[in-house]
Amino acid sequence: MSEMVIAVSEAGGLGSLPCALLSADQLRSELGMIRRRTSRPININFFCHRPPEVDLKRELLWRERLASYYVELGLDSKAPVPSSSRTAFDSAMCDLVVEFKPEVVSFHFGLPDKKLVSRVKAAGAKILSSATTVDEARWLENEGCDAIIAQGCEAGGHRGMFLTQDLSTQVGTIALVPQVVDAVTVPVIAAGGIADARGIVAAFALGASAVQLGTAYLFCAEAKVGSLHRSALRNANDRRTVLTNVFTGRPARAIINRVVREVGPMSDLAPEFPLAAGALAPLRTNSEAVGSDDFVPMWSGQAARMGRELPAGELTRRLAADVLKKLKALSLS
Numbered sequence: 001m002s003e004m005v006i007a008v009s010e011a012g013g014l015g016s017l018p019c020a021l022l023s024a025d026q027l028r029s030e031l032g033m034i035r036r037r038t039s040r041p042i043n044i045n046f047f048c049h050r051p052p053e054v055d056l057k058r059e060l061l062w063r064e065r066l067a068s069y070y071v072e073l074g075l076d077s078k079a080p081v082p083s084s085s086r087t088a089f090d091s092a093m094c095d096l097v098v099e100f101k102p103e104v105v106s107f108h109f110g111l112p113d114k115k116l117v118s119r120v121k122a123a124g125a126k127i128l129s130s131a132t133t134v135d136e137a138r139w140l141e142n143e144g145c146d147a148i149i150a151q152g153c154e155a156g157g158h159r160g161m162f163l164t165q166d167l168s169t170q171v172g173t174i175a176l177v178p179q180v181v182d183a184v185t186v187p188v189i190a191a192g193g194i195a196d197a198r199g200i201v202a203a204f205a206l207g208a209s210a211v212q213l214g215t216a217y218l219f220c221a222e223a224k225v226g227s228l229h230r231s232a233l234r235n236a237n238d239r240r241t242v243l244t245n246v247f248t249g250r251p252a253r254a255i256i257n258r259v260v261r262e263v264g265p266m267s268d269l270a271p272e273f274p275l276a277a278g279a280l281a282p283l284r285t286n287s288e289a290v291g292s293d294d295f296v297p298m299w300s301g302q303a304a305r306m307g308r309e310l311p312a313g314e315l316t317r318r319l320a321a322d323v324l325k326k327l328k329a330l331s332l333s
């Protein structure tokens, strides 16, 4: 993952390292590699959900819901499943922030407890977090965020929502960004459905100070995307994604595949985040091995069709150059 961060930061963007699936040892090694290869600013990103209590009854219902797939794949539906490796930001991770001093630390699902936030600030990092509503943006500003990522519902991956669970009222980027800009005094970063210079310039027009792109970078060779996911992205169009909780227990935007269609897109049976991923793991491993994407979480935003297969550094430079051209053209017209 460090390759992507290095390429983007070297090209003048802010390369971001997702840490939710990393152990402290893996994070140390990634940060060591990044710091050896670039002296540019970097962002490291953490989930900060409250670790869930295992609800055995719900686990059982989830296993029962998935049992027919276990039978189909010749697996024992009663065998123990791995626990999800998505971890929340904790003091061990914070120690690494203090040691490596990334310029920016971002969070998803709110913020960690105040002591950890203070330690991150004391290490000199600017703090960002995602807001999916104006209330969340105000809350993050009050808690000391240096900038707010306004994540519209077009965005790929997990919704950063943390004060609401109501998916039906989640806001699109074009409506969310200006309302967040009006509500807070810190800079706002627009995210969701932005994949080229047109989207970036539009975000600036809405009052954003910067943009965050996820899906557009999945097309780069540096992205750690499996071949099934990559080919689904290549075939994606504007109507191929949906918000679903079946993969982890929290709503996230992914390409529609069999498990999403048949079990979701939203399931009341999915255990709390990130536990739902446990019982899906053997299904994914075994079906992927025979070339099926039936159980693979293929995160993607709504603008996947606009993806370009370029190296991450080149994509970053091209986006910046295209934005300048577009701004110039607009100022002349």
Ligand SMILES: Cc1cc2nc3c(=O)[nH]c(=O)nc-3n(C[C@H](O)[C@H](O)[C@H](O)COP(=O)(O)O)c2cc1C
Residues within 6 Å of the ligand: 018, 019, 020, 045, 046, 107, 108, 130, 151, 154, 155, 156, 157, 158, 191, 192, 193, 194, 212, 213, 214, 215, 216, 218, 299, 300, 301, 302, 303
């Ligand atoms: C494959 C994928 C993984 C993501 N993982 C994270 C993550 O670990 N942490 C996070 O804060 N946001 C994550 N996001 C969300 C992005 O930070 C960003 O909000 C989103 O990609 C912007 O919308 P776009 O996908 O339309 O560009 C992820 C997005 C994608 C597509």
